[in-house]
Amino acid sequence: MASIAVYSVKGGVGKTTFAVNLAWCAATISRRRTLLWDLDASGGSGFLLGVDPRKKRAAQSVFERDQPPAKLIRETAYEGLHLLPADESIRTLGRQFEQLGKKRRLAKLVEGLGKEYDRIVFDCPPVLSEVSAQVMRAADLVIVPLPPSPLSSRAFEQVVEEVRGSGKKHPPILPVLSMIDMRRNLHKEARDANPKWPIVPLASAVEQCAVERRPVGDFAPRSPAARAFAQLWTAIERKLAKG
Known part of the structure; x- marks a missing residue:
């Protein structure tokens, strides 16, 4: 089992769209049994997968008790892809982690889920917090979407500091240039400066994910x-x- 965190400290970079589409690729292209774990209280991953939220706000309960989160996991329309949805109850999750005093609480839950899943993809909250620190301790790889702008570069530096601060064996980081339009000089310069970074283009199909409520590959x-x-x-x- 391997866990992948999609993370940025800056909103509006396509983080949730990345998480959903990568989880879909894991399940559909690689045929991996995949769990998409939404840790962003906005619940965007569930929306993009067409999974409507339940009225009971219970996402936080996964961390309150020493029990597996299986009761909260939802099936999606895609074979091999399950969702552990978010809701507003996890807005106070950072404080809860601090009260628990267990720095590897999330990592322990991931280890248990590894018996059921080949890949776990985290849709992380766009903040520096104890939640993000817990994710960094649990992740094997961190994906950072980066639209070409000075603010994105600054945000990436903050992510690097956050990941390196998670411990000596911190996960590797894979930055990805997102929303790239090669007709724009700034975007060309970003590409030229980082030729080895993967690219996801600025495309109407990506924007349509929120309208279709499906991954773009579908x-x-x-x-x-x-x-x-x-x-x-x-x-x-x-x-x-x-x-």
Whole structure:
């Protein structure tokens, strides 16, 4: 089992779209039994997968008791892809972790889930907090979507500091240039400066994920965006294989 965190301290970078599409790639392309764990209280991952929230707000209860989270896991429309949804109850999750005093609480839950899943993808909250620190201790790889802008570069530096501060054996980071439009000079410069970073283009198909409530590979499989996510997932699998 391997766990992948999709993380950024800056909102509006496509973090949730990345998490959903990569989880779909894991389940559909690689045929991995996959869990998408939404830790963002906005619950965007469930929305994009067409999984409507339950009225009971219980996402936080996974961490309150020493019990497996199986009761909260939901099936999706896609074979091999399950969702552990978020709700507003996890807004206070950081404080709860601090009260528990268990720095590897999330990592222990992931170890247990590893008996059922080959891949776990985290949709992380866009903040620096104890929640993100817990994720860094549990993750094998951190994906950071980066639209080409000075603010994104600053946010990436903050992510690097956060990951390195999680411990000596911190997970590797894979930055990804997102929302790239090669007609724009700033975007060309970002690409030229980081030629080895994967790219996900600025595309209407990506924006349509929120309208269709489906991964782009499902409703537009031949689109450049679908190919980009598939290529990114291949790069992730290779990186995981190298350890």
